[in-house]
Amino acid sequence: MSSIELDHVSKLYASGAYGVRDVDLTIGDGEFVIFLGPSGCGKSTTLRMIAGLESITSGDLRIGGRSVTHVPPRERNIAVVFQSYALYPHMSVRENMGFGLKMRGTPRAVIEEKIRDAAQLLGLAPYLDRKPAALSGGQRQRVALGRAIVRDPVAFLLDEPLSNLDAQLRAEMRLELVKLHRRLGRTIVHVTHDQVEAMTMGDRICIMRDGRMIQVGKPLEVYADPVDTFVARFLATPPMNLIPARLEGEGDGLVVKADGIAVPVPEMHRAAYAPAAGREVILGLRPEDLHETAEPGFARIEVTVVAMEALGVENILVGQIGWDKPVEIAARLSRHYTAPIGARVPLYVDARPMHLFDPETTRALPRPRLAPGGGGVILPASPAAPAASLPRAASTLPGASALARS
Incomplete structure (x- = not known):
């Protein structure tokens, strides 16, 4: 068993500031979990508390069902891979990988066998x-992983291990880490600020802000149903378009103006959003839900082209709507779409995946949850819930937003 349980864990510094506050999370045996958030949000501090490199001010930490809150790092059987690799420059790859085992008095033949396998x-x-x-950055990172693997730990803690690599190597190492997890079947906790790593690698994402876990869930579930505007904008590039608006009744329907x-x-959301009629809201639209061609049910809007970003596989249009208080929005369009800067062009909105947020609290207004990538397919579960509101018994199998990756 290598489950990791954080039971209302907090880290309070002598200055009175919280590095981490009331983190309540269960990481299942063999699960790959991503801690995602901006710099200073507490993700590395949480990882270091799991490793025993930071003390816990309050709460309890259990690994494999055993409380290790006050257990020293060397007795936790946890392997940590750091951003800086932390390799000994005067040692060979073989010596670096076997150094920890040598210090523990492991027989030479066992060390050689483990090094060979890793x-x-x-x-x-x-x-x-x-x-x-004499190694490339990617090879050095593999050595750091190999040094961790030979120890045969119950879990791996990875603290932004790919941030020093160039874009191509990062993409390669993302795939290698996913393959490695499948082969080893061990629990992995991976800290990153890179949304691509989070979306493509983890079974679940734990999004952190200001020392708290804001939302926990499957990557595509969190993407489809963010709990607030912070998560909505943080989890993608370009981020979700957030447009100050007002929800008004119009005949038998509702219109966001x-x-x-x-x-x-859309009709599927009217009952849920009806109580907010007559109120100020924030309209959330993903760039991929703005299209260059009309389809039945799409709403037509006009934007003034501010910039066009050609990415090869697609073009990103940055446009401006409104006149009194103009707002810039982004749209993911086909690679064949072009428009001159300053032109006034139509776009068509698929409103089925839309979100409405409360301008005061920034929280998402509840609505039926959609299947990720499923357009108008409604799932039976309730809307996404923040990590803090999940019942303790459900933290390994999240509720509306925190589902284990299939």
Whole structure:
């Protein structure tokens, strides 16, 4: 058993500031969990508390059902891989990988066997006699992982291990880490501020802000149903468009009106949003829900083109709506779409995945939850819930938003 349970764990510094506050989370045996958030949000501090490198001010930490809150790091059987690799420059790859076992008095034959197995797993066999200076960044990261693997830990803690790599190597190492997790079947906690890593690698994402866990769930579930405007904007590039608006009744329906646009609320959401009629709201639309061509049920809006970003596989249009208080929005369009800067062009809104947020609290207004990528497919569960509101018994199998990745 290598489950990790954080039971209302907090870290309070001598200055009186909280690094982490009331984190309540269960990471299942063999699960790959991502701690995601901006710099200073508490994700690395939480990881270091799990490792025993930071003391816990209050709460309880259990690994495999055993309380380790006051257990020293060396007795937790947890392997940590740091951003800086932390390799000994004067040692070979072989010596770096086996150093920890050597210090524990492990027999030489056992060390060699473990190094050989780990090197084969990570593709390091040809480099065992090289020094770190003769390796690429990706190879050094593999050595750091190999040093962790030979220890045969119950869990791996990865603290932004890919941030020092270039874009291509990061993409390669993301895939390698996912493969490694499948082969080893061990619990992995991975800290990052990179949304792509979070969306593509983890079974669940734990989004942190100001020392708290804001939302926990499957990557696509969190993407489809963010609990507030922070999560909505943080989890994608370009982020969700957030437009100050007003929800108004119009005949038997509802319309979200902003300066220069009017978006009818789809029938599937009317009952949920009806209590907010007559109120100020924030309209949330993902860039991929704005289209260049009309389809039945789509709402037409007009934007003034501010910029066009050609990415090869797609073009990102940045446009401006409104006149009194103009707002910039982004749209993901086909790679064939072009428009001159300053032109006034139509876009068509698929409002089925729309969100409405409370301007005062920034919280999402409850509505039926959609299947990720499923357009108008409504799931039976309730809307996404913040991590703090999940019942303790449900923290391994999240509620509306915190579902284990299938």
